[in-house]
Amino acid sequence: MYPGLDYGLQKLGIDFDTQKLPFKKLKSIGLKPRQKWNMMMQDAASNMRKLPQKALPFVEKAHALSTIGNVAICCSKEDLIKSMDENGIDKSIVIAHPPLIPNEFILEECNNNDRLIPVVNIPNTVNEPKKVLRDYVDQGAVALKIHAAADGKQNKDNHYRLLLEQANELKLPVIIHTGCIHIQPAYKDPDMGHAKHFEPWFQEYPNIKFVLAHMNYHYPETAIEFCENYSNVYCDCSWQPAEIIDEALKRIPKKIMFGTDWPLIGSNQTTMVKRTESLLIDEALKEQFYKQTAQKVFKL
Numbered sequence: 059m060y061p062g063l064d065y066g067l068q069k070l071g072i073d074f075d076t077q078k079l080p081f082k083k084l085k086s087i088g089l090k091p092r093q094k095w096n097m098m099m100q101d102a103a104s105n106m107r108k109l110p111q112k113a114l115p116f117v118e119k120a121h122a123l124s125t126i127g128n129v130a131i132c133c134s135k136e137d138l139i140k141s142m143d144e145n146g147i148d149k150s151i152v153i154a155h156p157p158l159i160p161n162e163f164i165l166e167e168c169n170n171n172d173r174l175i176p177v178v179n180i181p182n183t184v185n186e187p188k189k190v191l192r193d194y195v196d197q198g199a200v201a202l203k204i205h206a207a208a209d210g211k212q213n214k215d216n217h218y219r220l221l222l223e224q225a226n227e228l229k230l231p232v233i234i235h236t237g238c239i240h241i242q243p244a245y246k247d248p249d250m251g252h253a254k255h256f257e258p259w260f261q262e263y264p265n266i267k268f269v270l271a272h273m274n275y276h277y278p279e280t281a282i283e284f285c286e287n288y289s290n291v292y293c294d295c296s297w298q299p300a301e302i303i304d305e306a307l308k309r310i311p312k313k314i315m316f317g318t319d320w321p322l323i324g325s326n327q328t329t330m331v332k333r334t335e336s337l338l339i340d341e342a343l344k345e346q347f348y349k350q351t352a353q354k355v356f357k358l
């Protein structure tokens with residue numbers, strides 16, 4: 059979910075009914091081909107790891123640019139709820155990514171809607187990160203997100219230490235973006251996204267539940283092993299091909315969730331539901347994967 063024109067105008071104090079804008083109608087033009095394209099791109103993303111390493115920086119940038127259109131157009135709360143309804147999804151984790159997606163925007167949009175679960179991401183430009191995190195939790199945030207690749211910061215960074223200390227005190231789960239994607243300047247240092255960097259945190263804060271979003275993307279074995287070795291580490295299955303999700307469901311059935319940091323909106327939820335539905339036959343496992351593990355981690 060991204061701040062659209064409605065939010066921008068509201069912040070500028072302009073009262074304008076954007077529902078009447080022709081943009082709302084324009085959204086539907088070319089929707090089907092856009093969705094189909096995005097679904098193809100989602101499948102392609104899961105298989106990029108088979109390409110030569112040298113090609114990845116170029117291919118990943120081209121891929122991100124090719125899919126951003128549909129996500130940018132279908133970005134509102136209404137779009138998200140519509141996608142959830144179409145795909146049988148009861149609740150969504152909705153994560154801030156300041157300054158592009160401000161924490162205040164996410165908290166406001168999720169307020170009074172028990173289907174949307176807000177998660178905050180505190181930038182290192184904030185003076186009192188501990189206090190800011192406490193305030194956001196008071197306003198309804200259920201978890202903290204850390205995106206070291208986007209921040210370009212190392213795991214030893216003092217900003218992260220302060221946030222983890224506060225999360226530990228508040229018994230707040232922490233979602234970490236994992237996976238190296240070469241989309242600079244959006245991600246300042248792609249390598250900082252590798253799950254291996256966060257192992258010291260799992261040891262230092264055994265009472266924090268950590269979620270490795272995207273299962274470390276091109277290197278899922280590392281994420282699966284961390285889930286096996288640390289009782290406080292979980293993951294979601296986004297960006298993974300069917301065969302990896304299948305393997306993870308067998309090895310770490312109580313540690314893997316459908317999604318936290320993705321599948322966003324557009325046609326991405328449909329893509330992932332189709333992929334996981336083909337694997338989940340056992341009803342008890344389905345309950346665990348789609349619902350119970352997330353309920354436990356995020357105390358829903």
Ligand SMILES: [Zn+2]
Nearest residue numbers: 235236271319
């Ligand atoms: Zn992510």
